[in-house]
Amino acid sequence: MTTAIVVFLTVFVGALLQRISGMGLGLIGGPVLMIFMGPVDGILVLNVLAAINAAMSTLTVRKNVNWRNFAIIASMLIFGAVPAAWLIRVVSPDWLIIVAGTMLLIALSVVTIGKRHVPHVEGTAPMAVSGVVAGFMNTLAGIAGPAITVYATAARWDQRMYAATLQPIFMVSGAISFLIKHFTGAADLSAVNPAVWGIGIVAMILGIALGVKIAPKIPRDKAYNLALALAVLGGITAVARGVIGLVG
Template identity: 55%
Template sequence: MNTLILVFCVVVLGSSLQRVAGMGLGLIAGPILSLFMGPVHGVMVVNILAMINAALTTVTVRKDVDWRRFALIGSVMVLGSIPGAYLIKSMSTAWMLVAVGTVLLAALSVVTLAKRYVPATQATWPMMLSGVIGGFTNTLAGVAGPVITVYAQAARWEHKRFAATLQPLFVVSGGVSFAVKSLTGAADLSGTTWLIWPVGIAGMFLGVFLGGKLAQVITRDKAHKLALGLALAGGFSALLRGLLSL
């Protein structure tokens, strides 16, 4: 019951921030559910919930999606997801927590601290590279958004279209990560109660509703900073717990 309450609260918070800022559910739910459900099952649940949440959001923002960039980035995510899945198979729970925390903190550090130093580019290869790395980080830690954000900053991608395009990309990254981990035997959901799904979906609908209200009183930039701050705290917690368990 405690796990279900946690999932509901995390999904409400994450999906409401994602409704405003473009990303938030994976950033917040990834490290928190990794701590309480274990890094393998926690990230697997995040992959599916983030995929469903992004699919619902895509319907509302589809007119702003850059479908060309979506196709190029989304088509190569599997190339990063496969090595991520095999890495999961070879790691203990403690090392997985360390990996989840490290990957998340590294990605967020680039976004928050080094963004002013990212050189401008309009080339195709950085776009596709962000898809490969995003597939890897999403499979390992349940987050693809920060990596793609680095490319978006380099390409000077208009934020409204970038935030909209992230949604179908989250659908692809979540689906690819789930499929690859299932097919390689890196993870499964056999020990997960079915109640997580209706509870999570209920949290999504409430979060999207609250996010719509929140968008009227908080700027996109503030919501984005709040999501990043919560993700940093979660990443540090996962890293610390993993290190103490070694």
């Protein structure tokens, strides 16, 4: 029952904030689901739900998507997903949650504190690199957004286009991360309680529906900052949980 409530609230809030600001489900869901379901099963669930959530969100923002940029980044995701799946197979759960939580905190530091120091970049090479990094981070920790955010900031993407283009990228990254882990044996879908999927999808639909309704009334930057704050709290908790597991 506790896991069901946590999954519902996490996915609902994450989907709501993602519909408003462009990011949210991965940032919030990654650390929370790692803590309550484990770093392998929790991120597997997040990958699937994030892909479905992003597919739904893409339908509502498709007019603002830069499909060329999406194609370049999405095509590179698998090159980061493969080594991440290998790491999942060889690292213990406690170390895995520490690594994933630390990656999240570093990424959040870059997109907040370090954002103002990111130099201007152009061309497809930096865009491709952001796709590789996003694929690695999404497969390991369920967070593709920060890597794309750093590149989008450096490339001076328009905010509306950035938030919209993230959605199909999240859709593809979630699908790739799940498939890579499934076919390499890095994660086992049968280990997840089937009820989790129904609870997650219902929460997601409700979150997106409310997000569509209140998005015009909520400043995008405030929703984004809230998602970042919750992610920092979750990342710190995840690292602490992993450390306690190692020394306990």
